[in-house]
Amino acid sequence: MTSGARKILIVDDDHDFVEAVSAFLEAHDCVVLKACDGREGLKLAKMERPDLIIMDIIMNERTEGFFTVQEIRRTAELKTVPIFILSSLYSRLTDFGIPPDSGWLAHDAFFSKPVDMPELLEKIRQRIGGHDRTTGTPSGRKAEP
Amino acid sequence: MSERAEEEVIVVIDDDYAMRLSCKKILSKMGFQVETFEDGARGLEGVAKLKPALLVVDLKMPGISGMEVIARVHEIDPEIIIVVITGYGTIDTAVGAMKCGAYDFLPKPFSPDELRVIVNRGLERRRLALESRRGEVERALLKRRFITFVSHQLQTPLVAIHQYLNVLKHLDNTPEAAAKRQEWFDRCLERTEEMQALIKDWLTLATVGGGSFSRQQVKVDLKEIIAEILNTCEEMAAANCVSLAAQMPENNYFVRGDRTCLSVLFENLIANAIKYNKPGGKVTISAEVLDGEIAVSVIDTGVGIPEKYRQFLFEEFFRIEGEGKKTAGTGLGLSICKRIVSEMGGSISVESQVNVGSTFRVRLLAYRAPAGEEDNNRSSK
Numbered sequence: 138m139t140s141g142a143r144k145i146l147i148v149d150d151d152h153d154f155v156e157a158v159s160a161f162l163e164a165h166d167c168v169v170l171k172a173c174d175g176r177e178g179l180k181l182a183k184m185e186r187p188d189l190i191i192m193d194i195i196m197n198e199r200t201e202g203f204f205t206v207q208e209i210r211r212t213a214e215l216k217t218v219p220i221f222i223l224s225s226l227y228s229r230l231t232d233f234g235i236p237p238d239s240g241w242l243a244h245d246a247f248f249s250k251p252v253d254m255p256e257l258l259e260k261i262r263q264r265i266g267g268h269d270r271t272t273g274t275p276s277g278r279k280a281e282p
Numbered sequence: 283m284s285e286r287a288e289e290e291v292i293v294v295i296d297d298d299y300a301m302r303l304s305c306k307k308i309l310s311k312m313g314f315q316v317e318t319f320e321d322g323a324r325g326l327e328g329v330a331k332l333k334p335a336l337l338v339v340d341l342k343m344p345g346i347s348g349m350e351v352i353a354r355v356h357e358i359d360p361e362i363i364i365v366v367i368t369g370y371g372t373i374d375t376a377v378g379a380m381k382c383g384a385y386d387f388l389p390k391p392f393s394p395d396e397l398r399v400i401v402n403r404g405l406e407r408r409r410l411a412l413e414s415r416r417g418e419v420e421r422a423l424l425k426r427r428f429i430t431f432v433s434h435q436l437q438t439p440l441v442a443i444h445q446y447l448n449v450l451k452h453l454d455n456t457p458e459a460a461a462k463r464q465e466w467f468d469r470c471l472e473r474t475e476e477m478q479a480l481i482k483d484w485l486t487l488a489t490v491g492g493g494s495f496s497r498q499q500v501k502v503d504l505k506e507i508i509a510e511i512l513n514t515c516e517e518m519a520a521a522n523c524v525s526l527a528a529q530m531p532e533n534n535y536f537v538r539g540d541r542t543c544l545s546v547l548f549e550n551l552i553a554n555a556i557k558y559n560k561p562g563g564k565v566t567i568s569a570e571v572l573d574g575e576i577a578v579s580v581i582d583t584g585v586g587i588p589e590k591y592r593q594f595l596f597e598e599f600f601r602i603e604g605e606g607k608k609t610a611g612t613g614l615g616l617s618i619c620k621r622i623v624s625e626m627g628g629s630i631s632v633e634s635q636v637n638v639g640s641t642f643r644v645r646l647l648a649y650r651a652p653a654g655e656e657d658n659n660r661s662s663k
Contacts, residue, residue: 157449
């Protein structure tokens with residue numbers, strides 16, 4: 138793991154959500170790659186080898202995220218990339234006949250949308266390391282203590 | 283008649299060898315797999331193993347009685363149809379058996395035809411029961427998933443707004459946030475509007491589906507409604523550089539229904555025709571009086587709808603995400619149209635050619651004055 142900028146891929150079809158999350162992450166020393174659907178996400182992931190992937194579930198195709206996660210796990214060079222699911226759907230997985238703890242969805246952590254950004258950043262840091270530079274604001278504060 | 287399931291198994295339990303043999307012969311000829319047993323105990327084992335669709339059982343047997351067999355069989359599978367054979371044919375015994383869950387009874391002696399008829403009837407009933415059970419399960423699942431998707435759609439704009447606010451809160455006073463603040467506020471406002479449109483459409487859909495509108499049955503002049511809509515859409519059309527035209531030469535485009543719903547119907551279709559048009563394009567509304575029907579076509583010269591999407595077009599939340607520009611919309615407009623039209627006993631169809639345009643055609647029953655009511659041929663307002 139490099140201690141430099143963490144490279145994070147966001148796969149989500151809501152442009153505004155991506156804009157907000159990536160602005161925060163970029164302000165905290167992350168390089169953010171953006172994809173608006175599963176196919177593009179997979180392509181970018183193979184090309185850029187991100188340190189972590191943030192994945193939505195319901196995109197253009199209703200359960201696109203599920204299948205993209207499976208596809209990523211089947212790809213040799215991406216097998217170990219941590220995947221964080223960010224979705225407003227997770228608590229209702231049982232409606233799809235999928236028990237949330239079945240292990241069917243091979244993700245590393247789940248966050249319910251909307252997500253508290255400092256919390257997400259902390260979880261990202263715990264998972265993939267990397268140190269946070271001070272943001273260089275007048276107050277000199279960091280996002281995390 | 284519903285289709286017969288493959289390989290239906292019938293079990294016959296009777297201590298009388300001749301009876302077992304003749305039942306087996308008759309039923310085998312009908313194409314069933316038939317297994318026979320000479321007493322209740324063995325019969326029950328057979329039922330547990332074979333899971334038959336239907337059981338023929340003699341009420342009077344040594345050992346476990348027919349009555350007890352009925353109860354135990356339904357513990358194994360309540361969907362098994364049971365026909366009892368009553369040798370000492372009092373109606374009382376047969377009624378008792380039916381109270382225990384038997385489907386019907388055959389008093390001895392009976393003809394092969396009687397057996398055939400009763401077996402066919404019983405199996406038909408079982409197939410219908412199984413089918414409707416399956417249907418119920420499917421409908422319940424669909425409904426639950428549908429609610430999930432609705433709540434997801436309603437949450438999506440809220441999530442985006444919340445996320446902007448959360449980031450603004452934590453990035454406050456940083457140059458990153460300062461540069462973005464105004465833009466993000468504007469986006470939040472836009473997403474709020476999206477949310478409002480969704481709730482409005484969702485309520486319309488729920489109202490139309492609730493059947494409350496079918497009570498509002500007045501004579502409505504489509505020519506008048508469409509002229510009003512074209513008026514209100516003028517601004518939107520101008521903004522999209524699209525021209526509007528109506529071709530409604532006759533004066534008798536009357537239907538019976540709810541005025542508001544009919545307005546919603548044509549508003550949605552005309553707004554779509556404008557939104558999915560091209561600059562310099564045209565929207566034409568033409569109407570015809572056919573035999574007892576009014577057909578209204580909303581014709582655009584827009585982007586068209588690829589064939590593969592047409593079957594999903596009227597489903598809730600279905601949207602075609604084109605490459606390039608994104609058109610605002612809730613994904614509910616056409617399902618609202620479909621629901622309004624079907625509640626009125628009409629139909630809606632679409633013809634389309636990619637890059638040439640689409641035509642949505644609505645057919646509604648023409649207004650007919652109820653018996654005894656004088657039709658003065660004027661629209662009621």
